[in-house]
Amino acid sequence: MAVSGAALAMPSVVRAQDSFWDMFDRDRVLRNVDQNGNTAAAQALIATNEPILSYDTAYNLQLAISQYEPFVAAGGWEETPQEAYGLKLGESRKAAIALKRRLISSGDMAMVESVSDMIDAPADAGIRAFQARHGLVVNGQVDEATWYALSVPAQTRLNQLYLNAQRVQTMAANLSERYVVVNIPAATIEAVAGGMVEQRHTAVVGRVDRATPIMASKVSQINFNPYWHVPKSLVERDLTKYMQENPNYLAEQNIHIYDGSGNEISPATIDWTNIGNAVNYMYRQEPGAANSMGHCKINFYNPYDCYLHDTPSKALFGENARFHSSGCVRVEGVNQLVNWLLRDNGDWDQNKVDMTFESLQRLDVECKARVPLHTTYITAWANKQGTVSFRDDVYQFDAQGKVTFEA
Template sequence: MRKTILLTVIIVFGLLSLSVSCKNKEANKPVFALGTAVDSSDFQNLIKVPFDSTLVAPFFEKYPELSRFKSEITVLYRKYQYHYIWYDDSGINEPGNLLYNKISNLESEGVQAKIPYKEKLDDLFLLSNEEQKPNVETELLISALYFFYADKVFKGLDPKKSVEMGWYLPRKKQSYVSYLDTIILNPSLINKDEKEVLGQYYRLREVLQQYREIEQKGGWNTIDLDPEFPSLKPKDSSKTIAQIRQRLFATGDIASDSKSAIYDDELKEGILKYKKRNGFTPDAVITPKHIATLNIPVAARIKTIIVNMERCRWISADMSKAKELIVINIPSFQLTYFKEGKPELISKVVVGKTLNKTVVFSADMKYIVFSPYWNVPRSIIKKEIEPAMAKNPNYLAKHNMEWNNGNIRQKPGPKNSLGLVKFLFPNSNSIYLHDTPSKSLFNEEKRAFSHGCIRIAKPKELANLILKDDKNWTPAKIEAAMNKGEESWYTLKNKIPVYIGYFTAWVDTEGTVHFYDDVYQRDDRLAAMLLEE
């Protein structure tokens, strides 16, 4: 016997620790290491007599809706040598009751699903402790519902379905048998484990609660357009102003509702805040398109929050651990460059139009190309350039293009379609980041104009940040390379992960929710898939 180990037992949920003393019989024997077998001597505070393993198979015959968890249940109880997990000497233990509470409140997790055998579960937990004697059927039912909970809250839709939605970011992989070891060591993680689920999920969960409270209070009324005012500006007076004021108060964009029908400074601040978090140009003018978004029902906003919570389930929380990281969110038309977990640069971007959607995927940036050629894709040659050449034989010369081994390319220079620099993260989708001579497009609110690649408003700033710690480069050298008119490639010393995602609702670090247009019309389809589950 070497030492006494404090063991926090039981698997799940809440701010709970159940410490038991256990003596280790073998030198250097690990306790509850991930994925390892657990010795029965480690269960001194649990029911000491194991149950009959042959009772597992009949359980799934009686409860066929839970049969998809049979293999995980088998692995779990082999690991714990068929000891009861959810009972102590008083009956169903506190972790079991906390799990029941979690399952009974799945809607708070943005999950809309029928809980199998819910009536049976309710009956079990309504019994007094004296009546809750160790029972194999109840034990297996609670464990199966743990895996049901993990499947819905942590894992989400089947990966095949997310691919159907055009989501090619790698899905996280997790064994929820092994994850119990982590929960055993720190049960409170079940409430908020940012190592398991992307932290954004929990911020969206808080906003979901806020919007459901708004819904319970009746939501907000529809704003009527005033025919005398096609647009509203500060100092205008209209009944529509009073309705807008009431609407902004409902979502906290203004602190109080004075009922005033005059467009005053308080309302202006609220409008600017609302526009900022809804992807509009931050000015004080209120037009019909702004009123149209203000009139989106609270139920629709709740649905948007729920589908984006689902997308958070698909992303590995390890993403945020990268030393450097570039994230592009298609609906917000925005790129963020992170270094050491902090945003160092935020830039507007132009993404693919509906017919040429930018793909949701990830890859590692490996190269920066200064003064790049633009190798025109065959699809663009066929659809756009060849018809233009037929009308104008001098089309190539006029656009600084040339033939190159049977293909067409545009020479480096300020009018090159890729601008003065591009950033390559090799991928099968032929997507990359690049500069553009068409700077005016960044002034548009909705910036889906490209053939699929991503144009960035601040390419030089991005190049400077990426190469900041590289002794081979200075801002002056970067500027010179961009304007040299001769293509040059540079291999980055450190690969930088690039994630292209699709989120129509996002909560910033201050807790403010931002909503964006569903530019590729994916939310409704995802919502329908979630209801089918």
């Protein structure tokens, strides 16, 4: 979605009481606006089969830069007043005028002859388009995340375009015909073949203090209904604390403790205030609905003990900021991704994957096709229809000016 031209005159201001809107009450506005249609139109802006990471994206970013540069040179978009916070369809407030001008400037709201101080159909569509481009929950309301995204200056967005154009151009040279990309700032996963996205998944990635590492590898194996061996780092950071707060925590989570000889140990025999002692044991969570890996784990070689996996915590996929993990990547709709990764094995289809999930059978399957996997850090990209998407600089790599990353 292109920014408005630098020399384009903004629409005049018409207050609600001076316009035709005074003929209608708020309920009439709500009845006449197709909010679901506006949401669908917003999502269509970004729901293309173009990969985030490709040479085409590098080209599209250059086009976006050519549009943003003169706009920024002319002063960029107006500041969104704090009073715009909370605005939604049917509400009248002076700040709605500034909000509409902001949305028109960034190309999210269609140009109109005049703007009133009511959030009308074009403004509702504009808010939803803006939310879709910024990876936010599309609800048509200027909630906290939307207001903060609106408040980012145009110069900052242009700087993101510059930096990410370099990143994409550099990384695109390493791509093969088929690959998986985890884009950390967007918390999304794309399964790409023949230059087209065949699957796109919402993800949960590492929080700031336990960041998902940036790397390149190849998918090697699928573990169905796996055990989860609690990493030593999580025993130190989390598990000892949980046991001090709730002595039944391990039993509730179906986690068993074993010593170096494979003998099961009672939690009651461990001093949970002594971290040095607690980390000497192996902690294993049994397969099942509560298992932290969910129904599967997707393995690929890396020195970070990082992997993709299912999760029992599905609600997190619906959040704006999906940075909750300890470094591994949780995948929404992981059963479909598993089927895509195993399609060259010849004896797997979606039904077999789903039935294996439901059976709770422990099974390890080697992938005949070692599909390349890239975890990346792209905070700005554009598609061929002109939609420019932005994400927050969660790990502060933009602030550091990083173009390449150590593998």
